[in-house]
Amino acid sequence: MLSVNNLHVYYGGIKALQGINFEVKEKEIVALIGANGAGKTTTLKAISRLVTLTTGDIFFYEINLKKLPPHKVSALGIAHVPEGRRVFANLTVLENLELGAYLCKDKKKIKTNLEFVFSLFPRLRERCKQLAGTLSGGEQQMLAIGRALMSDARLLLLDEPSMGLAPLLVQEIFRVLRKINEEGKTLLLVEQNANMAFSISHRVYVLETGKILMSGPSQEIARNEQVRKAYLGG
Amino acid sequence: MENVIQQILNGISLGSIYALIALGYTMVYGILRLINFAHGDIYMMGAFLGYFALGLWNFSFPIGLLFAMGGAAVLGIIIERFAYRPLRLAPRISLLITAIGVSFLLENLMVLWVGASPRPFPQKIPLQIYFIGDIVVTNRQIIIVLVSITLMFLLQFIVLKTKVGKAMRAVSFDKETALMMGIDIDKVISLTFAIGSSLAAAAGVLVGLYFNKIDPYMGVMPGLKAFVAAVLGGIGIIPGAMLGGFILGIAEVLVSAFISSTVRDAVAFVILILILLIRPSGILGKYMREKV
Numbered sequence: 001m002l003s004v005n006n007l008h009v010y011y012g013g014i015k016a017l018q019g020i021n022f023e024v025k026e027k028e029i030v031a032l033i034g035a036n037g038a039g040k041t042t043t044l045k046a047i048s049r050l051v052t053l054t055t056g057d058i059f060f061y062e063i064n065l066k067k068l069p070p071h072k073v074s075a076l077g078i079a080h081v082p083e084g085r086r087v088f089a090n091l092t093v094l095e096n097l098e099l100g101a102y103l104c105k106d107k108k109k110i111k112t113n114l115e116f117v118f119s120l121f122p123r124l125r126e127r128c129k130q131l132a133g134t135l136s137g138g139e140q141q142m143l144a145i146g147r148a149l150m151s152d153a154r155l156l157l158l159d160e161p162s163m164g165l166a167p168l169l170v171q172e173i174f175r176v177l178r179k180i181n182e183e184g185k186t187l188l189l190v191e192q193n194a195n196m197a198f199s200i201s202h203r204v205y206v207l208e209t210g211k212i213l214m215s216g217p218s219q220e221i222a223r224n225e226q227v228r229k230a231y232l233g234g
Numbered sequence: 235m236e237n238v239i240q241q242i243l244n245g246i247s248l249g250s251i252y253a254l255i256a257l258g259y260t261m262v263y264g265i266l267r268l269i270n271f272a273h274g275d276i277y278m279m280g281a282f283l284g285y286f287a288l289g290l291w292n293f294s295f296p297i298g299l300l301f302a303m304g305g306a307a308v309l310g311i312i313i314e315r316f317a318y319r320p321l322r323l324a325p326r327i328s329l330l331i332t333a334i335g336v337s338f339l340l341e342n343l344m345v346l347w348v349g350a351s352p353r354p355f356p357q358k359i360p361l362q363i364y365f366i367g368d369i370v371v372t373n374r375q376i377i378i379v380l381v382s383i384t385l386m387f388l389l390q391f392i393v394l395k396t397k398v399g400k401a402m403r404a405v406s407f408d409k410e411t412a413l414m415m416g417i418d419i420d421k422v423i424s425l426t427f428a429i430g431s432s433l434a435a436a437a438g439v440l441v442g443l444y445f446n447k448i449d450p451y452m453g454v455m456p457g458l459k460a461f462v463a464a465v466l467g468g469i470g471i472i473p474g475a476m477l478g479g480f481i482l483g484i485a486e487v488l489v490s491a492f493i494s495s496t497v498r499d500a501v502a503f504v505i506l507i508l509i510l511l512i513r514p515s516g517i518l519g520k521y522m523r524e525k526v
């Protein structure tokens with residue numbers, strides 16, 4: 001469904017990504033793990049066309065994303081849950097969710113998706129009319145995921161959904177992510193929390209300073225000596 | 235006492251003009267973080283568009299008003315497209331200098347075209363004066379206030395209740411995330427300039443009706459004052475611009491009636507200094523803290 005070929009992204013002189021290759025198949029959960037500054041966020045932003053690709057291609061099915069302006073990516077069925085949640089704090093929870101469905105013209109579908117989001121995160125229904133800026137960190141993360149689901153996307157890009165959350169909330173978020181996957185959505189998950197990433201994903205790519213160090217089924221990579229040392233604390 | 239009420243009524247008329255102009259400042263600031271110094275000149279262009287529509291082509295007042303608003307909207311879109319958009323990634327100071335350049339360009343083009351001397355504004359609505367006790371109200375004042383308030387309600391409706399208004403608020407909060415939602419931010423920014431410019435044009439036509447005099451430099455002072463009004467209410471905040479406009483208009487009229495009319499232009503700048511000292515975020519402004 002998604003294939004990234006020889007992707008380079010430079011910020012001026014900083015080489016954030018130096019030729020990475022990976023793919024995501026339909027209905028998979030693929031995790032991209034790596035330390036701070038490895039280039040995980042840059043990878044997701046490249047897919048969403050929020051950064052310029054220096055060289056390389058990104059194919060979503062047969063469409064080359066390289067040629068698209070950023071606001072056209074969402075229409076293809078790709079939704080981005082950005083690092084740090086980035087909810088629209090000046091809008092209500094409901095308005096945030098409605099913006100997730102900005103391109104959807106089918107009122108009935110919006111309603112169905114809204115009910116689906118509320119069934120996953122009942123707390124969002126209670127806080128519907130509240131400004132998103134008044135939500136707690138965990139609720140904002142739920143809102144960011146809910147907003148992405150409103151677009152009816154087939155592929156979700158998730159940038160560190162566990163960041164800064166208490167362990168119980170992390171569990172809750174990952175439970176929902178698994179459920180979303182069971183409903184047929186494909187997930188590309190970026191995490192520093194390698195434990196959680198290994199437990200939920202089917203396959204893993206390990207990113208280190210802009211290059212893919214290794215890849216494989218999650219069970220296998222989790223047993224790797226080098227990975228255990230670097231990411232799982234021995 | 236009657237005199238105070240009288241002056242406050244006059245202040246409301248003047249204030250609604252400032253409020254209409256201030257709205258454009260605050261909307262553009264909200265979406266681009268740009269103080270659009272050419273905005274006062276859009277107001278002037280609006281007044282001239284009204285002048286041509288009413289005087290030359292003999293349109294009725296409402297049609298002339300709509301024509302001026304539409305023309306200014308197009309002008310606003312063109313200015314944003316060709317002067318500001320190429321500088322979207324440039325340092326903010328470049329944008330500010332460009333705005334000042336656009337301001338000079340508009341003023342001097344108009345001087346070249348119609349000359350610098352003031353012209354009387356075509357008066358389509360015969361003056362009627364009403365007395366309420368000792369208080370005098372003219373039909374033109376009533377029209378100014380009614381038109382302004384209607385436009386402000388319309389704007390609030392667009393911004394708060396429509397899909398495009400939601401997109402405007404999202405873009406002004408976080409452009410990158412707005413792009414993720416599939417919002418075409420260039421279109422939203424164009425629309426913001428169009429709306430802001432049309433409100434300024436409405437103010438220009440109303441001022442023509444009220445003061446019966448227009449010239450290519452008429453936008454300079456009201457532009458600055460409306461900017462102060464926007465800062466006073468809290469720049470980037472739409473109700474703040476309205477509130478700031480009315481406060482400024484009333485303060486100015488009261489000062490010129492009861493202190494001295496020679497210092498009326500100083501009122502705005504004293505208010506600017508005070509607000510920057512006491513409450514830089516403006517009356518309705520507040521700092522939002524980030525949550526973790």
Ligand SMILES: Nc1ncnc2c1ncn2[C@@H]1O[C@H](COP(=O)(O)OP(=O)(O)O)[C@@H](O)[C@H]1O
Nearest residue numbers: 011014016034035036037038039040041042043
């Ligand atoms: N806007 C930017 N300008 C310059 N350098 C950047 C920018 N964003 C990220 N970088 C650099 O690119 C590298 C990868 O960053 P990022 O993709 O955010 O990593 P991660 O998400 O894995 O922590 C880092 O060295 C970072 O400093």
Ligand SMILES: [Mg+2]
Nearest residue numbers: 040041042083
């Ligand atoms: Mg990151």
